[in-house]
Amino acid sequence: MTATSLHSKTTSKQTLEIPKLARLSAKKLTLKHDKTSIIESLDVSLPEGKVTAIVGPNGCGKSTLLNGLSRVHSPSSGIVLLDGKDIHSLPSKEVARRLALLPQDTLAPDGITIEELIRFGRHPHQSMLKQWAMDDQQAINYALNAADLDGLKDRLLDTLSGGQRQRAWIAMSIAQETPLLLLDEPTSALDLGHQIEVFELIRHLSRQGKTLAMVVHDLPSACQYSDHIIAMKKGKIITQGSPKDVMTKELVRELYGVECDLIPDPMTGSPILINMKRIRS
Numbered sequence: 001m002t003a004t005s006l007h008s009k010t011t012s013k014q015t016l017e018i019p020k021l022a023r024l025s026a027k028k029l030t031l032k033h034d035k036t037s038i039i040e041s042l043d044v045s046l047p048e049g050k051v052t053a054i055v056g057p058n059g060c061g062k063s064t065l066l067n068g069l070s071r072v073h074s075p076s077s078g079i080v081l082l083d084g085k086d087i088h089s090l091p092s093k094e095v096a097r098r099l100a101l102l103p104q105d106t107l108a109p110d111g112i113t114i115e116e117l118i119r120f121g122r123h124p125h126q127s128m129l130k131q132w133a134m135d136d137q138q139a140i141n142y143a144l145n146a147a148d149l150d151g152l153k154d155r156l157l158d159t160l161s162g163g164q165r166q167r168a169w170i171a172m173s174i175a176q177e178t179p180l181l182l183l184d185e186p187t188s189a190l191d192l193g194h195q196i197e198v199f200e201l202i203r204h205l206s207r208q209g210k211t212l213a214m215v216v217h218d219l220p221s222a223c224q225y226s227d228h229i230i231a232m233k234k235g236k237i238i239t240q241g242s243p244k245d246v247m248t249k250e251l252v253r254e255l256y257g258v259e260c261d262l263i264p265d266p267m268t269g270s271p272i273l274i275n276m277k278r279i280r281s
């Protein structure tokens with residue numbers, strides 16, 4: 001692991017074609033587990049070309065929402081629109097060319113290497129008419145490099161540490177080269193250095209035109225690395241907007257039962273949380 005950030009590495013090496021924007025939104029979306037509504041009649045839209053952080057306490061429905069938006073979870077009512085069309089009416093491959101989801105729980109076949117895992121990300125780009133080509137290998141090399149995995153590409157996935165495995169899955173999502181990328185806690189297993197690299201990569205991808213949404217527990221990172229925050233509680237969006245506008249002492253207390261002070265980052269103006277103290281268990 002080098003101290004070089006992914007951002008600087010990805011800008012200094014091969015650059016892939018900038019993908020077109022894709023729009024993802026939901027109207028009156030209701031998602032249930034068993035017969036219980038987790039998300040009810042929710043309207044949401046991801047700002048194009050921006051990083052959205054979805055925050056909120058455990059169990060409030062963040063993963064359920066991400067799974068609903070990526071059509072892993074079918075709505076009980078309401079609609080998810082991908083570029084204006086009902087996502088459930090679109091062919092799977094077409095969706096997979098526009099939208100990649102990195103779920104919280106991942107499962108890979110036994111005995112595959114990192115590079116083989118990342119190759120799965122190219123599947124939506126293959127067809128009878130388009131076999132494996134140079135752009136596929138380029139996308140894999142880019143993803144390996146972006147996730148700091150060049151030296152590990154031939155290692156078996158099940159021999160890796162949790163953080164290395166998480167980076168391999170992030171690389172697979174990047175190799176899919178979709179304009180929309182949804183990431184469920186992408187840095188949960190990563191050390192501080194790799195967390196920063198992944199957040200910088202996410203920001204870098206948004207600067208290339210991609211639309212990203214990530215579920216994040218770490219509020220300071222959500223404020224620092226997102227353009228837009230969606231704050232959820234009990235299956236509802238209680239507020240959303242830029243970190244500067246949204247992040248208040250009152251919000252932190254309401255979401256997490258934590259008192260804190262907020263000071264502006266001297267460089268970016270985004271809020272920094274200090275003096276955090278739990279006020280109820």
Ligand SMILES: Nc1ncnc2c1ncn2[C@@H]1O[C@H](COP(=O)(O)OP(=O)(O)OP(=O)(O)O)[C@@H](O)[C@H]1O
Nearest residue numbers: 033034038056057058059060061062063064065215
């Ligand atoms: N497969 C399932 N079957 C039944 N209930 C589920 C299932 N998955 C999630 N739930 C319930 O749905 C609610 C929302 O879960 P979800 O995973 O979306 O929350 P979350 O905000 O992502 O939580 P966390 O921060 O802990 O990951 C929780 O009450 C959870 O227990």
